[in-house]
Amino acid sequence: MxxxxxxxxxxxxxxxxxxxxxxxxxxxxxxxxxxxxxxxxxxxxxxxxxxxxxxxxxxxxxxxxxxxxxxxxxxxxxxxxxxxxxxxxxxxxxxxxxxxxxxxxxxxxxxxxxTRADRQALTACDIREALGLGEEFRDWTEALQNVKGPVLVAAVPEGDSLIALMEKLGIPREDHSDIAAAAEAVTVAEPWLWLLERTVTLLRSRMGRSFNMPVGPVMPDHGLEGWWFYTVAFLAAFPHAWAFHLVNGVPKEISAASLGILGEKISLYRTGAGHGGLVQHDFVAAVFCGRVYRLEQLDCVAWNERVEVLVPHTAQPLTTVPDQAWADRVHAFLRRLPHEYGEGVQWERETFTVKVGGWLLDQDLAEYLPEDHELRRFTAALDPSTRTPDPYPVQDQYGLTGGDRDAIKHAFGRYVYDLADALSLTPETDVQHAVIAHLRAGRHWTLPAAGHRILSQ
Known part of the structure; x- marks a missing residue:
């Protein structure tokens, strides 16, 4: 220009x-x-x-x-x-x-x-038409239109305050300027501001709840506003999430580690794609709704009748021992949160499980790593009687299973596009060699799960 x-x-x-x-x-x-x-x-x-x-x-x-x-x-x-x-x-x-x-x-x-009054009078159809959004955005925008209660003013920090918050959350510095520009654009254009205010309101209304929050697809064809929309929404929702943690007695170190998952996901995408972005915004939404906590290296997601535990790629070395005592601690942490957090959850013992799911529970890993390796020690601490197989072990259109992607993400700390992309990686560690050797042999990783029942005292 x-x-x-x-x-x-x-x-x-x-x-x-x-x-x-x-x-x-x-x-x-x-x-x-x-x-x-x-x-x-x-x-x-x-x-x-x-x-x-x-x-x-x-x-x-x-x-x-x-x-x-x-x-x-x-x-x-x-x-x-x-x-x-x-x-x-x-x-x-x-x-x-x-x-x-x-x-x-x-x-x-x-x-x-x-112009808040005019903006609140807009409908989901108006927003889709103004932004040129297709039918795949209908359910999301209509969920925002029907949000309960008063719509919150979405205040995004500016200047040094915004930079300080992004640093606190571990967002890569290379992405700060783009996110700041997106925040400025989102907060001044009517269609984007309508989406932002209602997304923050919906996040706030879901805090402590056990059901999913509807999220929309990423909008890469809509400039910085579309690419970073959810990141801006999470930055605007940060004070509400932090306050929810404080009110419910979540230790500050757990709160910081949990909300910092936002920065981790952006960093992970940057490592794989070579540029900034956030594609796991649905998972981060659960974090900011108070349903996911980083406890003892692991991401614990509260669902009805169980806690789903995921091993993040940053848990290296993996020193947590997921035994019965650990499961009881996770259960006790989540159970002491407000009743509405566990709406529909059966907190009684003997009906509740804390289950770890991931590629590292694949029994084929024993072919590549010694028995005393940290990953095998980790899985050995789980109750084998609770083991369940991968419910969806098939390859996607790019030749990879969910287990393959999980393995690459954990071993290499990055996303890959397809099988050829995965096979082009150069392994250096013993875990990386195991992951790639399995794929080169024409085999695939699965996502089993196992954990512990919460026993009667």
Whole structure:
């Protein structure tokens, strides 16, 4: 893009923002109570590009005088004078937008607040039409349209606060600028903001619940907003998730490790794809809903009548011993959470199991690793009488089973596209050699499960 083209686009964007701001301000100018409260003062700060000092008082005085003239013209039914005042306000905003970038950010944020009523009146069909979303997004958008209770304001941190939060969650620094740009875009465009506010509301309403939360597909064809949408939603939902943990007595180290799964998933995708992204947003949604916790290296997912335990790729070396005492600790941790967390869950002992599932339970692993290897010691601590086979051991259209993908993810810490991609990996560790040797022999890994029943005391 040429500098002239970029400047032209910038001018057009400012024109549109000023138009939206004037439209919103005109709508509230006749509301004395609203005018005298926060929006009036916040507008002056946005126009001044400052939150303190003298500049905002200049704008406040100007806006007060403008409102008097505009109201007088309106009461006199002098449409020409009314339109002239609105044009003057438009020019004032354009002048302010030529100065600090904070002015633009502040003004966009205020416009989004002023138009909440209009935005909430939009339907799922309106959103799909505005963004060009296909039928695969229907169930998700309609679930958002039907969200229960008041729709929350989705506040995403900005500037240094956003960077600090991304670092806290372990999001790779290479992705910070793209995520920040996506957050800014999502929070100012009506269709995206509708999705964001309702997604955060839905996350909040699902916290502590035992049922799934509907999530939509990734939207790679919709720019940074589509690619990073769920990451932005999780960043906006972070204060709610953190508060849920605090209220329910989740130790801070467990809370930090659990919510940090977001950064791990983004890092894992970056390692495999060579660029940032998040494709396991459904799993991360369960984390932010308070249904997944990182306990003793392992990801424990609460379902009805069982806890499903997954071994993350970061659990290397795997030192946890998943014996009966460990299962009791996991059960006790989850059981002490609020009753609504376990709605429909049979917490009584002898009816509840804590089960580990994954490729490392595949009995073929014994062919490649010695008996005293950490992975075999781990599986040996599980109760063999609870063992269940892989319920879906077939290859996908890319020649890999779920067990193959799990094995590669754990051994190499990356995603692969297909079997050829997997076979192109260069193994270095004993576990990597085992994973690749099995695939090169034309065999495939499965996903069995085994664990422990919660016994009567």
């Amino acid at each position: 040429t500098p002239a083209r970029a400047a032209g686009d910038r001018t057009a964007a400012h024109e549109e923002l000023a138009r939206q701001a004037v439209s919103a301000l005109v709508r509230i100018a006749s509301d004395t109570g609203h005018w005298k409260q926060d929006l009036h003062y916040d507008l002056t700060c946005a126009l001044a590009g400052a939150t303190s000092g003298q500049a905002e008082f200049h704008y406040m005085d100007w806006l007060t005088a403008w409102r008097k003239r505009w109201m007088a013209a309106r009461e006199a039914a002098d449409r020409d004078a009314e339109a002239a005042e609105e044009a003057a306000l438009h020019e004032k905003m354009l002048t302010a937008l030529r100065f600090p970038s904070r002015t633009e950010r502040g003004l966009r944020k205020l416009v989004s607040q002023w």
